[in-house]
Amino acid sequence: MGSHRWRDRLGPAVAIAPGARVDKFEVFFDLVFVFSFFIITRATAMNITGASLLHALLVLAVLWWCWVVHSVVAARVRLGEGFVPVLMVIGMAALFCFALSLPQAFADPRQNAAGPMVVAVSYLVIRGVHLLLYWHVAQEKPGERRLLLRYSPEVVLSTALLLAAALVPPQIEDLGRAMLVRDLLWLSVVVLQYGSGLVAGAWGWTITSAEHWTERYDLILIIALGESIISVGVGGNLLGQPVTWPAVAAAVCGIVFTAALWWAHYDVVGPAARIAQHAALGRPRVAMARDAYAYVYLVMIAGIIVFALGAEEMVRQIADPHVSLLEPTHGPGVPLLFGGVICYFCGTMLFQLRTLRTLSWSRVGVVAVLGAAIPAGVLLPALAALGLLTLICVGLVAVEVVVMADSRGALRTAVFQEKTTHEAHEVAFRAAWHEPEEKDGPGHGGGTPPA
Incomplete structure (x- = not known):
């Protein structure tokens, strides 16, 4: 009785209508994802190794799946109307706790069990909120509720695997074996999540507003690009160093090449894909939404996080007064920076291929040029390598503006x-x-x- 009373006072859940746009509460919810991306980058930047990069990508994949499920719910109900924001705030709090615990998720399993447990419990709360909300709004459509039940085992199994990743490794005496078991359990979560989306296919789901769906993903990609700028500025300690011309030049290069990456997606490919999403109907629309946005966007965001790590490494060296500006770049900065941008452009090509059925030779060319520039960039000073990357990205934009x-x-x-x-x-x-x-x-x- 009490629950019905407060729901009546706040108002009912309101379904998404064709042509609906993203509301302000959804952008507010995305602030927690900004923090999550930042935490992943900061935790990885503390000790960049192959293992730490793998862990970052596993965490990002699990976090992104939460975002995908969130976007599916948002495609069905207006998150800023009625009693729905109350539930979403609970989900935000759980997501915030999830992000806070990420740095401990892959720490020594024999010394830290609380962090992985918080990750698993927070994940359960996030998925539970989405599941309960969708179950409520689908109450007038029994077929949709039955469809939802088909996806429920994925929530149970993925949560059980995360709980196992928190509880099983501490019981294993050999540290190497314990860490291997934990990593395999996390990998199983990722395979289960994304595999379930592929196996289930596009049957039964609907994208009522293509405008809302595409705008939702475009905004989160912009947020990821903005977070990369924050990571470079904070991680590179630009705020803690006296202003110098090399640091200013590095900051300008960071802004310019990030703007070029923004342009590469949002000038032509993004708007054309939005029109293609509008033109598709029924199962083809859902399949395109799943493949191009839910799956391929993960490749692009992974590339953003990787190149943010590389740019931070290089900016830190440029801003360090004890390091000569003529000294060749040291550490993994160049491979991460160039490799992350390559990953981003590969994601844009996959996105273009899936939505528009075309492939730009300029994108293939820039990936080849970036790959060939890595050996040269390793030998160059950090500022010169950063400038080389900026020149390549701006060159791509200039070529496409002329050719297209x-x-x-x-x-x-x-x-x-x-x-x-x-x-x-x-x-x-x-x-x-x-x-x-x-x-x-x-x-x-x-x-x-x-x-």
Whole structure:
């Protein structure tokens, strides 16, 4: 009785409508994912090894699956309406605890069991909130509830595997074997999650608003790009060092090449893919949403985190007054920086291939050039290597602006017409708020919008 009373006061859950856009609460929820990306980068940057990179990618994959499930729920119900924000705040708190515990998830299993347990319990709460919310909004569609039950075993098994990763390794005396068991359990979680999405296929699900779905993923990718800038600035200790011209040059290069990566996706490929998502209907729309956005975006975000680690290493060397600017780059900075950008561009190519059925020779060329530039970058000073990467990324943008001028112009015209048409409809709708003022004249208080 009490639960029905507070739900009535807050209002019911409201379904997503065709053409719906992302609301402000969803952006607010994404702040926790910003923190999660930051924690993954910071924890890995403390000791960059092959094992730590593997652990970072495993954690990122599990975290991203939570995001995918979250986006599926958001494609069904408006997260900022009715009683739904209350549940989402619970999910946010669990996600925050999940992120706080990530640095301890792969620590010595014999000395730290609390961190992995918090990870497992927080994960269960996050998935439970999403499951209960979807179950509630699907109450009028028994078929949809039965479909949801088919996916429930994945939640149970993945949580059980994370709990096993927290409880089993401490019982193994040999440290190497304990760490191997833990890593294999985490890998099993990732295989189970993404495998279940592939096995289940696109049957039964719907994407009511393609605009909401594409905008949701575009925003999280921008957040990941912004987090990479924060990581470089904070991790490179630019705030703690006196301002120097080399540090300023490194900061400018970081902004410019990140902007080039943004341009590479959002100038042509992203808007064209959004139109393709709108054009697809039924199962093809769901399949494209799963493959291109839920799966391929993970490749792009993984690339962003990897190149952020490399850029941080290089910026730290550039900002260090005790290191000569002519000294060749040391450490894993260049392979991480160039390799992460290669991973990002490979993700954009896969995304373009899946949504538009095309492949740009310029993207293939820039991946080849970046791969060939790694041996040279290792021999260059850090600032020169960072400048070389920036030049390559800006060069790609310049080439595509020239080569794709006609198709780019046609696309931008179509997108602009769509935007102005939408804005005109909004203006026409809000014109009704001013009709009393026009009829009664000034001073009659007719300008207040109706309740």
